[in-house]
Amino acid sequence: MSRFYELEPIAENYWRAIILFGRNSASYKFALAKTLFDFYSSGKTHITLEELAVPYATHLCEHLKEHPKQGTSEQSTFLDKLRAFNKGAVEKDEMISNTVRYGFVNVLDAFHNVHGKEIDVRFFIDERNKKNAIQLTDDFMLLGEQQQFANFAQETESRWRLVESAWENNLPRNLMLVEYEEEGSLLMGVNAIRRTSVTPARPALNGYQKGRCFYCFREISVIFGNEKMAEVDHFFPHKLKQCDNRKPIDGIANLVLACQECNRGENGKFDRLPSIELLERLFNRNEYLITSHHPLRETLISQTGNTTEKRQAYLQEAYNCSIEHLAISGRKWQPKQQGAAIF
Structure with a gap:
């Protein structure tokens, strides 16, 4: 890859x-x-x-x-x-x-x-x-002169923590998952025995989006207090849990980084369902992580399926569920592109 x-x-x-x-x-x-x-x-x-x-x-x-x-x-x-x-x-x-x-x-x-x-x-x-x-x-x-340089140290630290967690929790994938916790915006290691903090979510996800908003490609930052501070967004609306609490809505496969404008701006996503084009982008992102050496690989497979076909079907089912059970109809949400499509 x-x-x-x-x-x-x-x-x-x-x-x-x-x-x-x-x-x-x-x-x-x-x-x-x-x-x-x-x-x-x-x-x-x-x-x-x-x-x-x-x-x-x-x-x-x-x-x-x-x-x-x-x-x-x-x-x-x-x-x-x-x-x-x-x-x-x-x-x-x-x-x-x-x-x-x-x-x-x-x-x-x-x-x-x-x-x-x-x-x-x-x-x-x-x-x-x-x-x-x-x-x-x-x-x-x-x-060092690039705007993204300030993010690199946090991305490195976050990657380090993920690798440490994978080494220390030498457990079968069904016993060790990583999920998102809204309070503190953390990725949490979850196994049959305990729930522990692994790493802040933003830098863990940022490198794979190349410092850009998942939706519009506007530049984002993972540095706290920066005016371009990224926000962790649930691709499928969080209220999808109302129709099926078994869906890992807080799982890695459903998390992306978004700019503030896309997440909650005047024309932001909020609880709207993204377009099919953006669903394809999410699928490609997840496959990219799975085929890399990323420590979250096993979590993604456990949450979405052990073959490409099963993972595609999982996302399609979640998309259909969003439409049917959340009464989402008509044109799906997609923002105007604000930067080059670099992933």
């Missing part, structure tokens, strides 16, 4: 390809991405491994405190060293030296690899052999 990004080969989409679809055998990629954000704000482009190690290890240590499992492997010398630091068993200098020695063995090589091949844009050059450092590229610095 990397073709989704090749349709528009710009740095912003290559970056999201790394974060959203790069291989996840450990969380080092996310820690490195957040570390690069840290150095962008400083303006420094030539970074030694000793300099890189401090924020990189700090990000990992912070996550280890709440989520001890940070990879699929049962053993990791590097993570054991960080756990020891968190427990106070080693000093900061030793933690940094351990990070330089063990922490970058694979992540610097694999960072730009997506779906088994290296992407066409590099955000840093590996100079370990000559200078024991990395060099941030012009593409990375230009990335």
Whole structure:
């Protein structure tokens, strides 16, 4: 499914390809991405491994405190060293030296690899052999000038939390689902034992919409307080539960990010049913998530069906149910397009 990004080969989409679809055998990629954000704000482009190690290890240590499992492997010398630091068993200098020695063995090589091949844009050059450092590229610095750059850190953190949840809740898909909770706008992990917060919903969904409103393609933000702040919208009206409470209306398959104008503006959607064209867009979005390495894949399959045909039938049934039971007739809702159709 990397073709989704090749349709528009710009740095912003290559970056999201790394974060959203790069291989996840450990969380080092996310820690490195957040570390690069840290150095962008400083303006420094030539970074030694000793300099890189401090924020990189700090990000990992912070996550280890709440989520001890940070990879699929049962053993990791590097993570054991960080756990020891968190427990106070080693000093900061030793933690940094351990990070330089063990922490970058694979992540610097694999960072730009997506779906088994290296992407066409590099955000840093590996100079370990000559200078024991990395060099941030012009593409990375230009990335920082994009309006979407402020969203990237939150998208990275959200993706990291989703992966952690998938690792920690090593349960059959029928026992572990992710649903939306209106209060706090959170995605919640739900299993037979407990219900736990996973991650804020907006950044978890934003990357796949490329920072655009699902309906009109107007630019949106996931930064709290921003005038373009995205809103989480139920594609099928929330009151559809009145006719069938078994439908996962709060499930991932029914959630999209919308601009304020589309969600509740003068000509907004409110409880209106979107057009067939928008239903097709929702289906394509869900299939895109399912065919990726996304941790929400199993939730989508569990909620909508284990084959393409079943998932299509599920959406059609929900659409028919909306029309029949909610007395929705006539022309369906669709806003005027406000930006390029980039997904």
